[in-house]
Amino acid sequence: RRAAIAGATLLTAAGSLTAHAQDKPVIDSSTVLIVVDVQNDFCPGGRLAVGKGDEVVPVINAMAKRFQNVVLTQDWHPEGHSSFATSHPGKKPFELIQMPYGPQVLWPDHCTWDSAGAEFHEGLDIAHAQTIVRKGYRREVDSYSGFMEADRKTATGLGGYLKERGIARAVVVGLATDFCVNWTAQDAAKNGLQTFVVEEGCRAIDLGGSLAKAWTDMAALGVKKISVADLPA
Ligand code: VGL
Ligand code: ZN
Numbered sequence: 001r002r003a004a005i006a007g008a009t010l011l012t013a014a015g016s017l018t019a020h021a022q023d024k025p026v027i028d029s030s031t032v033l034i035v036v037d038v039q040n041d042f043c044p045g046g047r048l049a050v051g052k053g054d055e056v057v058p059v060i061n062a063m064a065k066r067f068q069n070v071v072l073t074q075d076w077h078p079e080g081h082s083s084f085a086t087s088h089p090g091k092k093p094f095e096l097i098q099m100p101y102g103p104q105v106l107w108p109d110h111c112t113w114d115s116a117g118a119e120f121h122e123g124l125d126i127a128h129a130q131t132i133v134r135k136g137y138r139r140e141v142d143s144y145s146g147f148m149e150a151d152r153k154t155a156t157g158l159g160g161y162l163k164e165r166g167i168a169r170a171v172v173v174g175l176a177t178d179f180c181v182n183w184t185a186q187d188a189a190k191n192g193l194q195t196f197v198v199e200e201g202c203r204a205i206d207l208g209g210s211l212a213k214a215w216t217d218m219a220a221l222g223v224k225k226i227s228v229a230d231l232p233a
Pocket of ligand 1: 175178180181
């Protein structure tokens with residue numbers, strides 16, 4: 001009887017330990033840091049500047065040193081991309097249109113192939129990053145997510161790459177919280193990864209409540225919002 005009670009106590013303790021551990025990421029060889037779109041066009045002075053977007057750079061640099069696995073995503077559009085307002089006569093940036101795959105926000109031209117705006121912020125210092133995943137390179141389809149294009153059918157290959165490398169956990173940071181970070185984190189969770197977003201490592205565009213909705217949608221898929229202080233010492 002005593003043993004049974006002791007066992008129950010142990011189970012409870014183990015259960016609460018497990019729950020606690022899932023609120024914070026373990027950083028090991030099966031954890032990847034995904035750095036989303038830290039590119040000049042999303043930083044002050046860029047063509048689709050996210051407020052204070054450049055402030056994520058030192059935060060991400062410091063974090064990245066603790067991860068052996070780092071992947072960068074890079075928004076990478078051809079001239080005349082269908083997500084650009086300039087490709088739709090009479091339309092202005094930040095208007096919504098219907099594309100064959102669903103609603104699409106129209107943006108100022110940004111991150112075009114080989115432009116200075118498409119380059120990573122010059123302060124980004126992650127020489128050990130292992131892979132750069134470019135996305136949004138097909139003229140007719142946008143891709144906020146690093147995993148899956150906006151048609152929700154075409155994979156970029158990142159999911160398979162991480163799976164083949166035995167990655168079980170993703171920590172996501174970058175620009176913008178409510179668009180590419182949001183979609184990338186949601187897809188990481190859908191790919192079966194335990195997924196965290198570090199709030200101070202992100203900055204948002206926040207169009208019509210998109211930031212609050214992004215956090216709600218991410219949470220619904222089990223994505224955990226954490227701060228730098230939640231990372232293991
Ligand atoms: C992004 C809008 C258009 C982003 C990319 O990186 O969040 N947002 N393209
Ligand atoms: Zn884009």
